[in-house]
Amino acid sequence: MAEAVKVKLPPREYEVIYIVRPDVAKETSERIALRVAEVISKGEGTLTLVENWGRRPLAYSIQHQKRGNYVYLNFLGNGALVAELERNFRLLDEVMRFQTVKLSDDPGDVVVDEARTKFEAVEVVAGEEDDDLTLEQELGLVANPRAQMMRHHDHDDDFDGDNDYDEGVDL
Amino acid sequence: MMQSDARSEKDPFRRVRRRGCPFCNDESTSLDYKDPGTLRYFITDRGKIVPRRVSGLCAKHQRALTVAVKRARVIALLPFTTNY
Numbered sequence: 001m002a003e004a005v006k007v008k009l010p011p012r013e014y015e016v017i018y019i020v021r022p023d024v025a026k027e028t029s030e031r032i033a034l035r036v037a038e039v040i041s042k043g044e045g046t047l048t049l050v051e052n053w054g055r056r057p058l059a060y061s062i063q064h065q066k067r068g069n070y071v072y073l074n075f076l077g078n079g080a081l082v083a084e085l086e087r088n089f090r091l092l093d094e095v096m097r098f099q100t101v102k103l104s105d106d107p108g109d110v111v112v113d114e115a116r117t118k119f120e121a122v123e124v125v126a127g128e129e130d131d132d133l134t135l136e137q138e139l140g141l142v143a144n145p146r147a148q149m150m151r152h153h154d155h156d157d158d159f160d161g162d163n164d165y166d167e168g169v170d171l
Numbered sequence: 172m173m174q175s176d177a178r179s180e181k182d183p184f185r186r187v188r189r190r191g192c193p194f195c196n197d198e199s200t201s202l203d204y205k206d207p208g209t210l211r212y213f214i215t216d217r218g219k220i221v222p223r224r225v226s227g228l229c230a231k232h233q234r235a236l237t238v239a240v241k242r243a244r245v246i247a248l249l250p251f252t253t254n255y
Contacts, residue, residue: 017205017246019246019247058247059207059244059248059249059250060247060250060251062247068247072205097245097246097247099242099245099246101242
């Protein structure tokens with residue numbers, strides 16, 4: 001009787017980006033960072049890179065927010081660790097969005113630079129300009145400073161389903 | 172000489188412009204979903220992925236582009252649409 005042989009697979013390399021709400025306090029984002037690091041170490045993973053991209057504009061609003069604090073991580077681990085990490089992200093209300101991507105199945109020897117696996121604090125820039133519109137401006141009751149710009153962008157609103165490409169390509 | 176003139180008169184707008192896939196020509200550049208600046212070049216004003224006949228990419232890189240744009244959309248680096 002052949003017995004199932006458990007082969008020890010090398011850890012896989014993953015990267016994950018998560019977006020924290022822009023209105024959270026510094027302590028909250030530190031708490032999230034601590035929890036992420038804890039989950040990874042508990043799941044026998046290795047954190048290899050942490051980058052804080054800071055406050056960036058979102059391409060579309062998520063949870064009525066137009067910006068988000070992006071954090072980018074690289075780590076070694078297995079599928080169970082990814083599932084556990086994503087479960088934790090779902091539990092954290094401050095995390096608006098996350099995405100994990102597998103980079104490689106067998107990363108080989110990865111050199112971990114300790115200094116680059118630290119979660120830096122999000123620097124909150126005081127007096128940052130905010131182009132968030134008031135409700136009246138959104139509804140068009142008062143002059144919308146963005147309306148001019150948006151009209152300018154609308155070239156293709158004929159809704160006829162064609163591509164509207166103007167090209168001279170032989171078909 | 173006459174002949175070529177006649178042809179260009181017949182269809183003055185037809186221009187055949189064949190360029191190779193930019194990502195095959197230059198190994199140093201790659202399609203990464205974390206780089207919306209490069210990807211923006213391959214989406215329309217309304218956020219649609221441009222077709223191969225317009226983008227000029229080879230099949231391999233067009234597939235990579237599609238995956239990259241879709242990943243970038245999920246993480247809000249690129250829009251799904253600009254309808255709002």
